[in-house]
Amino acid sequence: MLTRLNTLQKAESVDLKSGNSSEKTRTDNLRLTRRAALLSGLILPGLGQWLLGRRVKGCLTMLVFTALVVLLGARIFLLVHEAMFGGAMSAGGDWIAELHRRAYAENWWLLLPVLAIWVWSVIDAVRTGRRLEVTLKTGTEINDKMKNEDS
Numbered sequence: 533m534l535t536r537l538n539t540l541q542k543a544e545s546v547d548l549k550s551g552n553s554s555e556k557t558r559t560d561n562l563r564l565t566r567r568a569a570l571l572s573g574l575i576l577p578g579l580g581q582w583l584l585g586r587r588v589k590g591c592l593t594m595l596v597f598t599a600l601v602v603l604l605g606a607r608i609f610l611l612v613h614e615a616m617f618g619g620a621m622s623a624g625g626d627w628i629a630e631l632h633r634r635a636y637a638e639n640w641w642l643l644l645p646v647l648a649i650w651v652w653s654v655i656d657a658v659r660t661g662r663r664l665e666v667t668l669k670t671g672t673e674i675n676d677k678m679k680n681e682d683s
Contacts, residue, residue, distance in 0.1 A: 564583070567583075569661045571583065572653050577653035579594070580661070581593060581657055586660060593649065596649060597653075600645055600649070601646060603642060604642045607638070611635055615631045
């Protein structure tokens with residue numbers, strides 16, 4: 533985060549040299565932090581952390597989330613494959629409803645961590661964005677209490 537902060541401060545100093553208002557740059561940087569939090573929630577968990585300069589946390593979040601989604605997809609694919617080629621379709625009845633019920637019943641334990649990671653990612657990106665906004669507005673470094681919260 534400090535690397536991201538240094539980059540943003542350098543951009544502000546360049547704008548001051550060129551005669552542009554640093555307030556406009558600061559406002560643009562604040563929009564970036566809000567956008568990062570939104571992207572995290574709407575596109576991919578971990579993307580907000582990545583855009584806010586927390587590359588390792590963002591990569592790990594994306595990696596774990598993607599692995600869980602791939603595992604969930606593979607398990608559901610195997611259920612569908614079993615239903616199609618195991619004779620469930622030819623037996624008649626409401627096999628799609630049964631397949632849907634089994635998909636949830638057998639994979640609920642994978643859905644919970646996927647949802648938990650998604651929610652945590654949004655909350656963490658918003659908190660990180662707020663910290664960055666406070667740091668940009670005041671022009672001071674992050675205090676020790678905020679650093680300890682990340683640990």
